[in-house]
Amino acid sequence: ADTVGISNLQRQIMHGTPDIGTPKTESARRAMTRVNPDVVVLTHDMMVDASNIEPLLEGYDVVADCCDNFPTRLLISDTCARLGKPLAYAAVDRFSGQLFTQLPGHRTMRDIFGAEPRADGDCGCARRGILNAAVGVAGSLQAAEVIKIITRTGDPLSDRLMTFDLVTMDFNIFSL
Template identity: 40%
Template structure:
């Protein structure tokens, strides 16, 4: 980067920070982050990762841009309605920062392909909006020993937590398994775009902190926020659940076969 004046100027406000510096900026440039979902959470997360100079950003999504997405999915524009979200995301991110390599995975992740996709990335961002998909990402990352950050939003509130292998509880430790009754989603109860913006930005921050090895990650903690009151709480969850189905010594989930059976029985799409 020392030989590139444009990069020095682009990242000047980061490089001046002692937690980053030019060495940290080079580390970001060599890093690879996968964003699963190019929607409300994935949009701000990917935007800020690209702006920060993360060298390779993977975008996994099998959906196309719809008009109803545009209230919160800021990677996309009106003229791109009907375009695959991965293609739209690539256009936006490349226009923002041509130094970033955007890898598109224009399909839904499932039990058959997720492990092969995540293996080449240093960090995974769960930007999906369905419980079964969050469990799949969690289980895949735990089995593959990949760090990831979860976020979920609804109406004006959200939650974020980070998993690092062998350092704290996973998503299943807290939320266990699929509830018996189907949970309402954003289409039923609504969501403010700014809510997704807050959570997605926090996910990007977690990814950058992990890649740089600086700051305090949300490992062993669940951050919740209410956008209407701007109250933030951090709930300590310091220990893994002793009977967690995937990360404990008593784990019974050794593969992702459960997702395929669930998907077929419930006629659900893959991760989206």
């Protein structure tokens, strides 16, 4: 239930200047159908909360979390755990990012990050700044995780957290 703003354009490459003020769901749908007019895009133009998330996620095989706040991330993680759905999570902050894949019966977001956000957490992207390349790296790695889950190929980041820092070019994987 968000609209495209000018601060989105440098990091959310589906949107362009003509899309400012348009619902993000509609802008994204148009961008995807420009690439492939045969694709079917289902949009849900709403804020996710405890009253609507379960019926929303029930219809999907894999969930990719691209949200921008910790309470929603926890809600998605908890719901995926309850429904037995795999979850590919990615987040960025300035020049760095992190990824985690939650498989049924394995570690969840709460296991890694706890139940409450840090006191200094969830500062807005527009205020702090996000390097668009960090979004590209995180999104590409997250897409690879989703593909690995769907195709049952490789070793997803289950029970492991990957972090990267594009200033130092450090990539780390931590076992949980």
